[in-house]
Amino acid sequence: MKTVDTQGLKCPQPLIMLKEALQGISIGEKVSIITDSDTSLKNLTTFLRDQGAEAEITTAGSVHTIVTTRNDSNMTNAEPQLYCEIDRSGNDYVVCIKSDLMGEGDPDLGKVLMESFVNNLKLQEHLPTQVMLYNAGVKLAMKQSPVCSSLTELEELGTRIVLCGTCIDHYGLQYDIGVGMISNMVVITETLAATGHVIYP
Amino acid sequence: MDERFDLLTTIEYGGCSSKLPAGLLSEVLKDLPLSVDPNLLVDVNTHDDAGVYRINRETALIFTTDFFPPICSDPFEFGEIAASNALSDVYAMGGIPLMALNLMMFSHNRIPMEVFGEILRGGNSKVREAGAIIVGGHTIDDHPPKYGLAVIGTVHPDKLITNAGAAPGDRLILTKSIGTGAMVSGQKNGLANNEDYRRALDQMKMLNRTGAETAVKFGISAMTDITGFGLAGHALKMAEASHVSFRIRTESIPLLPGAYQVFEKGSIPGATFKNQEFTGDRAHFTRGVDYNLKMLVHDAQTSGGLFMSVHPDLADQLVRELKADDPQNRATIIGEVLSESPRRLYFE
DSSP: EEEETTTTTTTTHHHHHHHHHHTTOOOTTEEEEOOHHHHHHHHHHHHHHHOOOOOEEETTTTTTEEEEEOOOOSBBOOGGGGGHHTTTTOOOOOEEEEOOOSSOHHHHHHHHHHHHHHHHHOOOOOOOOOEEEEEGGGGBBBOOOOHHHHHHHHHTTOOOEEEEHHHHTTTTTOOOOSSEEEEEEHHHHHHHHSSOOOOOO | OOOOGGGGGGGGGOOOOOOOOOOHHHHTTSSSOOOOOTTTTEEEEOOOSSEEOSSSSEEEEEEEEEEEEOOOSOOOHHHHHHHHHHHHHHHHOOEEEEEEEEEEOTTTSSSOOHHHHHHHHHHHHHHHTTTTTEEEEEOOOSOOOEEEEEEEEEETTTTOOOOOOTTTTTEEOSSSSSSSHHHEEEEHHHHHHHHHHHHHHHHHHSSSSSHHHHHHHHTTTTTEEEETTTTHHHHHHHHHHHTEEEEEEEGGSOOOTTHHHHOOOTTOOOOHHHHHHHHHGGGGOOOOOBBHHHHHTTOOOOOEEEEEEEEEEHHHHHHHHHHHHHHTTOEEEEEEEESSOSSSEEEO
C-alpha cells in the first residue's frame, strides 16, 4: 500500500498530495495518508466522505493515519455511486404527480397505490431527474405525509423535488411542507416541455 | 526599495484562513445584547454588510469595516485589494462611500517602512477612485501585518438595499467571477499559472462601484457582496433574511480562469471546508453537481462581486447594462428565488 506522509505540512498540501496519490493508483487499491494536523484530518475526511469513499482513521498521539480505497475513475465527482446516472443521456425522465391518489376508483385504494408508487420510485435503478407535484399531489410532500421520507430520500439522492406554489397556497399548506422546492407553473411548464419522457402515475 | 519586499513571506505558508468560522461567530453574537434605536435601519440581525443609521429624512449613514493579512506579494496591490474589499460593503447596501480610516497592524522591526507607505498608497488610490477621502487611521505594532479600512458611506433611507428584499420569482445575478480563494491558494502551492493569477488580482482590485450604481437605478430587491463566507454562505444569509429559498445553477456561475483546475488538483483552502460546514444541510446539491463546483461555491472570496435579486422582467436588461457600464463586469444570471422551501439553497 502506498503511504503519503504529510506531517509538518499545512492545508491544503495534504489534500493535494492525497489527490495525486489517488490518481496514481488503480480502482480498488488502497492508500494511506499521514497527517499531524487536526484541520487537515477533518478536511481530508470531509473530502473522502464527499467522494463516497471510506476513511479508516487511526490516531497515535497527534498523528493521524487515514486509509482509503480508490473507488472511481477520476475522483472528481461527489457521488460516485451515482456515476452511472450522470452519463445516461437519453434515459432522463420526470415523474409528474398530479394527485395524492393513483388511478380512478376507490379513493382509499388510490391512496395506498400512490404511497406504494412513491416508495418504490426510490428503489429504481434509474432515478427520475425530477418529481413534480401539483394540485392535490403537493399533499404527498407535507411533513405528515406517509411518503415524505421517501421523497426526502429521493432528494438526498439528487432528484429535484418540485412543488407547485399556487397549489400549496390553495390548500393552505404553507407551514406543513416537509420536502421539495416550491416553484411555479413557469418552471413546471418549461421542464415538461424540455423533457422527452414524463411519467404520470 | 531596491528589492521589492514580498508580503506573502510574512504569513504562514498555506495558512488556511484569517476569518473565524461563521458558525462559531453566530454562537457568540447571539448572546450579545442588541442595540435598539428607531433610526437604526439595518443591524446585525439580517447578517447585512454594514450597519445603517438614519440621520434625517434624506440621509442614512452606512458604517462598515474589514481588514486582513496580506493575500498578495505586492504592497501597493495589497492596499488596493483591501480598500476595494472594505468599500464594497457600502456599495452592497446601495450607498456611496464618503470617508474612510486606515486600520493597520504592522511591525517596523520586521518589514521595511517603505512597505507600510506602499500599502497606504494602494489603499488611498482605491478610496480616491471611489470618490471618497481618507481622514486618518490607527496603527498597532503587530506581525504578520494586517490592513483594512473603516468606511462611512451615505444612502437615501428609501433607496437602501438590504439582504431582506428578495422575492419569489426574482432572478439572481452575480457580477464577478468566483475563485479568488482558489487562485490565491493555487499560487501559493505552485498550481496556478501567472496569467490566471494576475487576472484574479485584477478582479479583486475592481471596485463594485458601477455595479452598485446600476443596481440602484434598477430598484433591485436585495443585494449583498460575496466575501469570506463564499457564494453559498452569503446567498444563504440573503435567503434567510428574505424568508425565501434560492435555486442556483452551478454551471452558470462565472469562474476565474484556472480556479476549477486548482481545486481539481486538491488545492482547496481550509476556509472552503469551514464554509461548507457552515451551510451544511441548509444547502442542497442535486445529483450530478460536480465536486469541484460544489467546493467553489464555498470558496472564500476577497473583494468578491455583488449578488443581486431582481424582478424577472428587469433581469436581462440589468445584466446588459451592468456589462455596458463596465466591460470587466461578469454579470450573469445564476439562479432564481423560490418561495420559502425546506432548504434554503438548492444547487443544481
